[in-house]
Amino acid sequence: MTDARLRRGRGSLAVGFFVQGVTFALLVTRIPAIQDRYGISDGLLPVFLAAVPVLAGVSSVGTEKIVARVGPSAVLRWSQPVVLLALLAVGAGSELWTAAVALGVFGLAVGALDASMNMLGVSLQRAYGRSIMLGFHAAYSLGGIAGASLAWAGAHWHLSLFVSYLPVVALLLPAALLGSRWYVDGEAGETGEARGPASVGAPGTEGASGVAFRMLLPLCMVMTFAYIGDSTVSNWSAKYLQDVLHSSEELATVPYNAYMVTTLLGRAVGDFGVRRLGAVLVVRAGAVLAAVGFAVVAVAPGAWAGMAGFTVLGLGLSVVVPQTFAAAGRLFPGASDAAVARLNVFNYVGFLIGSPLVGALGDAWSYRGAMLVPMVLVLVTVVYATSFGPEKARYGGSHERPRTVDVG
Numbered sequence: 502m503t504d505a506r507l508r509r510g511r512g513s514l515a516v517g518f519f520v521q522g523v524t525f526a527l528l529v530t531r532i533p534a535i536q537d538r539y540g541i542s543d544g545l546l547p548v549f550l551a552a553v554p555v556l557a558g559v560s561s562v563g564t565e566k567i568v569a570r571v572g573p574s575a576v577l578r579w580s581q582p583v584v585l586l587a588l589l590a591v592g593a594g595s596e597l598w599t600a601a602v603a604l605g606v607f608g609l610a611v612g613a614l615d616a617s618m619n620m621l622g623v624s625l626q627r628a629y630g631r632s633i634m635l636g637f638h639a640a641y642s643l644g645g646i647a648g649a650s651l652a653w654a655g656a657h658w659h660l661s662l663f664v665s666y667l668p669v670v671a672l673l674l675p676a677a678l679l680g681s682r683w684y685v686d687g688e689a690g691e692t693g694e695a696r697g698p699a700s701v702g703a704p705g706t707e708g709a710s711g712v713a714f715r716m717l718l719p720l721c722m723v724m725t726f727a728y729i730g731d732s733t734v735s736n737w738s739a740k741y742l743q744d745v746l747h748s749s750e751e752l753a754t755v756p757y758n759a760y761m762v763t764t765l766l767g768r769a770v771g772d773f774g775v776r777r778l779g780a781v782l783v784v785r786a787g788a789v790l791a792a793v794g795f796a797v798v799a800v801a802p803g804a805w806a807g808m809a810g811f812t813v814l815g816l817g818l819s820v821v822v823p824q825t826f827a828a829a830g831r832l833f834p835g836a837s838d839a840a841v842a843r844l845n846v847f848n849y850v851g852f853l854i855g856s857p858l859v860g861a862l863g864d865a866w867s868y869r870g871a872m873l874v875p876m877v878l879v880l881v882t883v884v885y886a887t888s889f890g891p892e893k894a895r896y897g898g899s900h901e902r903p904r905t906v907d908v909g
Contacts, residue, residue: 522644
């Protein structure tokens with residue numbers, strides 16, 4: 502694989518992460534507006550929020566089988582346009598059933614997109630021979646900032662969801678299709694992984710793909726706890742500011758934007774931190790910082806203090822998810838696509854648990870108290886962080902570096 506091809510692949514994949522960041526932010530920061538448009542009650546809202554990750558998890562499992570035949574680049578190339586069109590459909594409908602269908606399609610497509618996107622990132626990191634995974638997720642965070650800013654503008658100018666979404670989709674859809682021309686799949690002999698069945702894993706514990714779930718389980722737990730935290734921000738930060746801290750609808754779009762800004766900052770320097778300090782220390786520090794952010798949110802006396810908590814939270818959580826995907830790729834170098842697909846399911850498990858859990862606790866007890874639950878779960882990551890490799894190891898925890906190539 503040539504250096505130029507790897508560089509093009511890295512750049513085009515970063516564009517894909519950016520587009521998905523914009524798309525997801527435009528959806529989650531306008532949840533109050535979507536709820537008002539379709540007349541979704543507070544009791545029914547958690548059902549809608551839970552349906553998306555359930556369908557995404559099912560799709561992620563199916564993606565493992567599909568990429569064994571066609572490669573993750575083909576799956577990403579066609580799932581991303583479907584996600585964008587599903588977002589537009591959410592803004593275009595008026596009946597409750599149209600919202601259900603649009604969000605269902607969004608969930609199915611986003612599961613395939615997330616899995617294939619991270620598969621490509623893991624295989625490219627192996628080809629580079631150094632930590633670059635956080636850079637891809639930094640592009641996602643940058644997209645999230647752009648999407649949240651556009652959502653703020655839509656709320657500020659009282660634009661309908663369809664009017665807010667249409668120009669964004671019209672711009673990003675062709676950009677995503679053009680960028681997909683340069684996606685790079687892992688190839689046998691070059692990333693250490695071939696398409697098709699692998700044979701790596703602990704005897705008696707692996708499936709057909711060679712992924713031993715017993716070995717993957719600690720990373721699955723970390724992924725779940727991280728996404729319980731992330732889903733709390735994405736699904737409830739706007740409502741928390743509006744209903745608990747009594748902010749305006751316009752101001753309620755800001756916490757997610759602030760969260761994404763600090764997520765971007767953390768990921769922009771995270772690869773350097775992993776190379777210098779090792780993944781274990783970086784992940785532990787991130788978990789502690791995220792817990793501090795949740796604590797601030799729970800006791801915030803007003804909207805600005807709440808936004809400060811969400812801001813700190815983003816800096817802490819920023820490093821956890823990318824390093825979890827990278828650790829899965831290192832743990833199963835001959836079956837990283839299967840490992841990433843299975844690990845990605847716990848992304849949605851976190852969303853599935855986090856959104857209804859916070860909603861149920863908020864209704865039955867208080868939303869301030871509900872914020873303490875993800876705080877405790879994120880702290881548990883400190884224990885599981887040993888799964889990311891030796892404390893002082895380079896390249897995220899492996900004393901043995903893979904083959905390196907001279908690329909930028």
